[in-house]
Amino acid sequence: MEPILYKVFGAVVTIILAFVVGMTYMGLSRKITARVQNRVGPPVYQNFLDALKLISKKTAIHHGIMQMMGPAFFMVTSIGSLMFIPVLNDGRFFSNLNFEGDLVFLLYLMVFGPLGMALGAGQTGNPNSAIGVTRGLSQMVGFEIPWVMALVALMIQYDTTSIVGLMEAQSASGTWLVFSSPFAFIAAVLAMLGMFRYSPFDIVGAPTELASGPVAENGGKYLFTMMSSNSIFAFVKLTLYVDLFLGGADNLIELLIKTFAIYLIPMLYGLVSPRYRTEQAVRYFWGWPLFFGFLAIMYAVVF
Amino acid sequence: MMNDKNSQKIVDIIQNYARLHSLFVLAYGTGCGAIEIPPTMTSRYDAERFGIRGAATPRQADVLLITGYLTTKTLKRVIRVYEQMQDPKYVIGFGSCTINGGMYWDSYNTIKVLDKYLPVDVYINGCMPRPEAVIAGFVKLQSLIREGKAEGAKLYKDNLEQYRENQKKVIPNWVMPEYNW
Ligand code: SF4
Secondary structure (H helix, E strand, C coil): CCHHHHHHHHHHHHHHHHHHHHHHHHHHHHHHHHHHCCCCCCCCCHHHHHHHHHHCCCCCCCCCHHHHHHHHHHHHHHHHHHCCCCCCCCCCCCCCCCCCCHHHHHHHHHHHHHHHHHHHHHHHCCHHHHHHHHHHHHHHHHHHHHHHHHHHHHHHHHCCCCHHHHHHHHHHHCCCHHHHCHHHHHHHHHHHHHHHCCCCCCCCCCHHHHCCHHHCCCCHHHHHHHHHHHHHHHHHHHHHHHHHHCCCCCCHHHHHHHHHHHHHHHHHHHHCCCCCCHHHHHHHHCCHHHHHHHHHHHHHHHC | CCCCHHHHHHHHHHHHHHHHCCEEEEEECCCHHHHHHHHHHCCCCCHHHHCEEECCCHHHCCEEEEECCCEHHHHHHHHHHHHHCCCCCEEEEECHHHHHCHHHCCCCCECCCHHHCCCCCEEECCCCCCHHHHHHHHHHHHHHHHCCCCCHHHHHHHCHHHHHHHHHHHCCCCCCCCCCC
């Protein structure tokens, strides 16, 4: 097969995989939430039905061109960052555009999605959306710092800025980075709690308080785009964690087990937590996660 | 054949299947009946197993649940909310008050028959209906959607003049944006 066609095909397969896995995880999280609350809960495929319903809505009002761009922006950056994540270790089938320094690039790219959402929300003129956006950006200032510190620690320790490089370092040394740089892992996991926006860090959507915040004015296909890019983005984040800290995955089953194990952390933590206020959330991230971030960097420099 | 009649029928069946299993409910808690919504949604009766879940805003919602009596003041907000919802949308009238005024039948500032002002797809009677009745109402709405009979929004669009006339009769200071979708 032509190499370029092969790559395009790989990209499409990767996107479909990310969409299906992300949506199923969201559905599983609804099911697990229900079981924890002693309910039966919706079926696991409920999110697919929701998505299908949302695209088959007959009308979708918008308030201007930016509201259309916002979800599209989010979708593009989700798929864009997906393209830089090695899904499996050997990387033969799933496409991957990685290059030297892609970890730094990914750090930038992962911020763009929420920013696009913020732009889209600004156009709707709904005060709840505006509050949601400001909260989201402050929260991002909170969790980005420990997250970046964790990654910088990894970069210093292994002298590479590429994800594939880090994965090779793991397979060369035979241990996962969880064990060889534990403090970076702790900082990154604590930052992930904010990234996934489950409680106690669901201050952006805040269902009963902000009426779902930035997406308040989005119905129909806009909500569908948001929802599907959210699930793709969730897959991106989970796979990145697995690649960086758990030594990647050799086959799909292993990938699913590892990503789901990581996914359980923010979800189960969210089930037992009430919601923080914005300043409490930021203070949380600038407390222990930051401490572990510093510790990780010192550990990386010293060893 | 993309626009063939039969293929349209298949698309309708699939879309209706998705619609009826994923109802985002905007519970407009107008009257006392709203107190029955929390038990319907939470652990004891668990409406989520039917795919029914709460929506935060009218834009995301499919079902407008009007729980009880409507004063003329709230009616205006309800109409506004209904018009912000996206097609296809359904209205469930909840409690006797939405059917014939219920125990507020001789009140000076509540409306008696909701159907005059908004197209109601399903009524749930009782004062107040228990969660079982609410779920039965939702199941009825689901079967209507399955048969393609829940056409309240279309009715509203077609008879907008008449609905407007009724609405303006009870709402004296009518300052509302036009219904345009
Ligand atoms: S039907 Fe009964 S319970 Fe419901 S709003 Fe009217 S008076 Fe209240």
